[in-house]
Amino acid sequence: MNGNKTDMVGSSFPWSSVLVAMGTCAVMLVIGVYPVLAIAVLIVWVGTLWLSRPEPVVEVRVPDEGSVSRQAMVDLVEPFSVPVLMLDSQRIAAANAAAREALGPHIVGQDARVALRHPEAITLLDKPQGTVMVRGLTGARSIWQVRRVAIDQRFSLIEMVNRTAEADISRSHTDFVANASHELRTPLASIIGYIETLADPDAKVDAATAARFHNTVLRESRRLQSLVEDLMSLSRIEAEKHDLPREQIDLGLLAASIGSEVACTAGEERIAVQVTDAVVTGDRQQLDQVIRNLIDNALKYGDAGQPVSVEVARDGHEAVFSVTDRGEGIHPDHIPYLTRRFYRTDPGRSRAAGGTGLGLAIVKHIVERHRGKLDISSKVGEGTSVTVRLALTASPSKELS
Template structure:
């Protein structure tokens, strides 16, 4: 192929190969970065090692194929093969990994959400059907017990739908940087003041005022979710400690600590996944939806902050958020 044509292909940012017969005649910079600098003049069967892709290259009419694992394990690439003169093939590779991953995540999310909604709905329908039976419905104690269960399951569905809507709203604006001035000391006091007094919540701050750029509703939801978790799983004996610390480096650190059973190390990396629960039975019994920490993660990311959870079994758990403070003056 003419040198000027190869120079033109070199400018293309996606991987491009020219294959003549069974050998790579040319590879642009993107292809060499993907498959190795040695790719030119190499046997295409060694370069790709994908049966479907190799079959497509050999076919007279060319076409499209999916190739997996070219960059990293699990990556997905779309290969387009176009026949040229002199037994030459033009091969282009387009990375589809992100799209495939997003599609898979959406499918998993819908499946998990459907399952989470189906469980309480099945329980509600079952108890309603039982109450329709005169023998069960006429017994006051049985009727009240079943109605209490129906109320609990309906409340759980309501909480799940509410969290799903919150997550959807947060994702809709995740690329918009919030611009309101939020005073975090008063916000923390406001959220703590909303709580019932079943568990003692202590608040400590090293400053009287700490202002961040943010969304008041979302930041209040973050504090509410973390305090709620600490109350549910931390036990009531030692209470919950909420600490706010402003640093000279421009970061505001909010930490919520409980003194409960703690979380095993293998669960920590997955706690912010949607519907992931370290203890499924305990979480559902406590009314958890499995979305609280996912909401926290998305809000903190939108606010250009950092979120971390540390825990030791038997000693308790600390959830920590770092947010950039507004510069004074």
């Protein structure tokens, strides 16, 4: 029997013997014994029976110590945020919510070798304790640090820490440094090469060639400057990504203002602006950067004979900003990677147009900081449309044109 319970045996009073004593007392009275003596005999007899009664037997049943310890450990591991398994020998006796989510609720009661089903993890189960890095445990690219700790000869705990994100960040940083170094080295090599030629007294460069070299150096220097500025801008945006903007900005008014500026330099026929008031909470400088980057991309890669369409509209509780060009379009295979740093669908064309490969990466990070949504749609031969959705903080009805 589980739980604390006390059983008492033999605690009832001997009433049958008392009845015999009372009967004997009655017989003594009948045969003429003094009543006082008969009552005294009755009292002595009953007292003797009371004193000689058996002591009650107390049986205390204690709970199963193993079941108490197991439940205590189950209660202990459940609040953990990382997956934790409790093993009874090699069988999974308990798994917290994080472990059930990572490996499935069916693992409780399974043999740990079947549940983990990975050679490196299974090797760990043959040791009383230790740590291994397991790749591909819950997905093709997943990386888990699995640690086993012995509690006693029977029970042990397995802790699983997901290192996938750390590995992705490390790989991303490595790729970024490699790409940035390549992007910086290319214009620098070009600048150094032309300057060395111009500085060589034996080169005998004529005036026309020298002028062409100077123009190339100037172009590459400006490209280098743009690349450094974009890298610094991306760094600032990432540093502020957890700080929510607080300024009230009319996105329609901002887009209309930037569109007018661009029309003055690129030509009225190159841009068509159609906007309405749409007040959002944001960072004015960063939203300005988003609008300019998207318009600049559309002008660079769109059809020069077709206008770029800039629109701001309201859709329910969202402000919708979109830029559409009528260019060559982008193949669907490229679209998922367009917001990666330095990703280009046509590297030669992008560099010739002065692109750094960071414009859409900057846009993506700014939109994420504003808790918005970024969508890129394109059809080959028809053009590309980039849409940004931000939550409205007010919805006035006045239209702008």
